[in-house]
Amino acid sequence: MNIHSDIATIDPKKLEKLAEVAVKVGLRLEAGQDLVMTAPLAAIPLVRLITRHAYMAGAGLVTTFYSDEDTTLSRYRHAPDASFDKASGWLYEGMAKAFAGNAARLAIAGDNPMMLAGQDPSKVARANKANSMAYKPALEKISNFDINWNIISYPNPAWAKQVFPELGEQEAIRKLADAIFAASRVDLDDPVAAWTEHNANLRKRSTWLNGERFSALKFTGPGTDVTIGLADDHEWHGGESTAKNGITCNPNIPTEEVFTTPHALKVDGYVSSTKPLSHQGTLIDGIQVKFEGGRIVEAKATKGEEVLNKVLDTDEGARRLGEVALVPHSSPISASGILFYNTLFDENASCHIALGQCYSKCFLDGASLTQDQITAKGGNSSLIHIDWMIGSDKVDIDGVRADGSVTPVMRKGEWA
C-alpha cells in the first residue's frame, strides 16, 4: 500500500536519522518508558520510524494520536455551533495520567500553517480555548517538566507549499525536508555527537547570563522599545535540560535559543513583531503591542488582528509574558533565509517572547517551587503559551542590573 506520494521525495536515510535523533537526543527515552506521540496524518512515515526506534530503545508501549486537516475542516464546515465549546477532556486527562506514570511525550509538528485561515475567527478562538482548558492537566506536566518530552517536525506537503509557494509540491517537500534535516543536524555524519557539541555551546551562553543576574533586558529596534523585567530568581536555560523524572532531554529539535522567565508585572514599552506567527492554523502578522506594568494594554496586527485579540482575551495571563528568549540573527535557521510559518523553526531564527504560561524550570531550584511561590517571584500563569518573534539584525539588547548598571547583550542581532 502506498500511503504517501511524498515519501518518495524525502531522503529515507535522513528521515531515519531524524527518528533516531528524536529518540536518542530529543527524548533520551529510557528502557521501560511508555511514549505518547501526536502527529498529523501526513507524518505517518516518521511516526513509524520513531516507533521502531523507540521500541529498539526499550519502550514499553508507544501510543500515537493522529490529527487530520480534513476532519478538522469538516468540523468547521458542518458541526453545530455548540461543538466549538467542546474538547476531548477525557483524552487529555488520560494523557496526564500517562505522564504521571512517567510516559514520555513526543509531538510531531508540521500542520498546514494556514489550515484555519478561512474559518470564523470566533469559532477558532472558542475551539482553541475549550481545547486549552481541557489540555491543561496534561500541559502542566510538560510546562512543569515532570517528564522528558520533545517536539520534532515532518515536511507535511501543505506546510511545504506554504513555505515555498513558487515551487511544485514535490520540489517544495524536498526543500522543506532538507531545511528540517539541516536544522535538526541529521545531515551530519554523527548527529548525536553534533547535538552534544551544540548543547555545550548553548550551555556556555546560559551560564554567562545566569552569572550576570540581570534584573531586566532592554530591547531597542524599529517599532520596539521595551524593558522586560526578569522574574526574581530566574534561571536561563538552553539546549538539553533535566526533567523532574531525572532524564536529560532536548525538548525542541531544532533549538538555538537560550531563554528564561520574564516578570509578569514588570514589562513596559512597545514591541513590534519581526516575523509572522502561525497560530493554530491562522496567520498573525505585523503585531504591535503596548505593555504597561507587564500587561498588554493595546494590540494591533496587520493580519489576523481579530484572532490575536481573541487569544489575548483567553485569560488574564494571556496578556502577560511567560518567556523571553535570545537567538543570534546568524543562527543557522535564520541564515537559511527561510520563513517557516512554524514556531518551532521561526523562534529559533530570532529573539522572541511568549505570551502566557511560564516554565517553572526557569527558576533557581524551580522543581521544588509551589505555584504560589512561582507567582510571587513574577512567574506568569495562563492556558496559553504562544511565542512570537521580535528579533532582527536591527535590534539591540542591553542587560540591566538592579543597581542600574548596563551591559550590552546583543548588538544588531548578534551576541555583544
Added chain:
Amino acid sequence: MNIHSDIATIDPKKLEKLAEVAVKVGLRLEAGQDLVMTAPLAAIPLVRLITRHAYMAGAGLVTTFYSDEDTTLSRYRHAPDASFDKASGWLYEGMAKAFAGNAARLAIAGDNPMMLAGQDPSKVARANKANSMAYKPALEKISNFDINWNIISYPNPAWAKQVFPELGEQEAIRKLADAIFAASRVDLDDPVAAWTEHNANLRKRSTWLNGERFSALKFTGPGTDVTIGLADDHEWHGGESTAKNGITCNPNIPTEEVFTTPHALKVDGYVSSTKPLSHQGTLIDGIQVKFEGGRIVEAKATKGEEVLNKVLDTDEGARRLGEVALVPHSSPISASGILFYNTLFDENASCHIALGQCYSKCFLDGASLTQDQITAKGGNSSLIHIDWMIGSDKVDIDGVRADGSVTPVMRKGEWA
C-alpha cells in the same frame, strides 16, 4: 496529497453511502452526541466521510484513534519482553469516561486477518490479555449497551488479499469492497429503507423465538452434537436494538443473526467449527471442543491450537459461552460464497456461539439487572467475547422446552 492508492479502486458513491448508513442506521447519532471512532490507517477515506456525516447529523466532537499494522509489528519485532504485559489503560479509562458522558462508539473493522500470524503466540496472548483487562471498563459500557454503538468495515488492502489471494491487489480490493457494500445494503437505491425492512424481518424471528421460550437448543451435524442450555429469562435479539441511553441503533453492519444468552453452566456435548476464525491477527481453524457442565474441558484445532488454548486460559469465563446465534445458511453473506476471515461477516453467514462475556440486554428487563442477578440466571462473564462459527447446511437445530417437548428450529441450516 494522495493518501491511498486503493481509494481510486473503491466506488466513492457507495463508500459515501456506507458512511451515511454508519451514522444514520448503525449509530443513529443524535444531535449533540460526541463520537469515539477507532479504525486502521487504511480506512482514512471512510473515517473522513463518517466524520463529515456525523457533524452533519449534529455531532458535538468526533475523536478517532488509528491502529497501524506497521507499528504493531514493530512492537513484536523490537520491544522488550515486558512490553507484552502492558496496555494503554489510561486511554481506555478515558474512553469509558466518554461513554459515561453519552459519547457513541464506532469501530471500523478491516485489519489484516493474518497480521500476527508469524509472531510468538505467547506474546500475542499476553498482549491480548493485558489489552482486554485494560479495555474492560470501556467494553462493559458496550456489552451492557449503555450507549449506541456500531461496527462497520473497510476493504483494507491486506484483508482483501487474504480473502482473494488469487487476484491482483486492486482487483481484490474492488471485489471485497463490492461484497462489503452488498452485505451492508449500500448497493441499493435507498439503503436506509432497506435496513428498516431488514430490521422488521429479524424482529419477526426473535419475536417467534421469544414466544417459544425454549430452555435449550440442540445442535446436530458433522462433528457436532451439543445441547446448549439457554439462560433463565433469556431474550432473543436481532437487528436494531435500543441502548440504555434510549437510542435504537444497529450495532453491527452487516447483521443477519438473531441471538441470545446461553446458560454458562448448562452446555454439554461436542462442537466442531465450520469456518476458520481470525482472532487478533491469528487464524484458528478446525476447532473441536468438548463441553461438560457449560465448561470447555477439551479443545483442539488443526491450526492455531496454541493461541486457542491461551485464549481459553484468559479467565474462568473464557471456557464458557456468552452468546448463541442463529443465521440461515441461505443468508446473503453465506450465499456470496466468500470466506471473509472476519467475524463481522463470517458470523453472519453461519449459526455461531461466542466464548466469554454475555450481553445483559439478552435478558428480559436486562437493563435493570445487577451483575449478581445476571450470574444467577446463567449469564457468563469474561474479559473476552469471541464468536466462532458452528453452522452449515448439514446442521440441524431443535428447540427443547423445560417439559422435554421438542420443536424443529432449523433443518439443514434453514429455518424449519
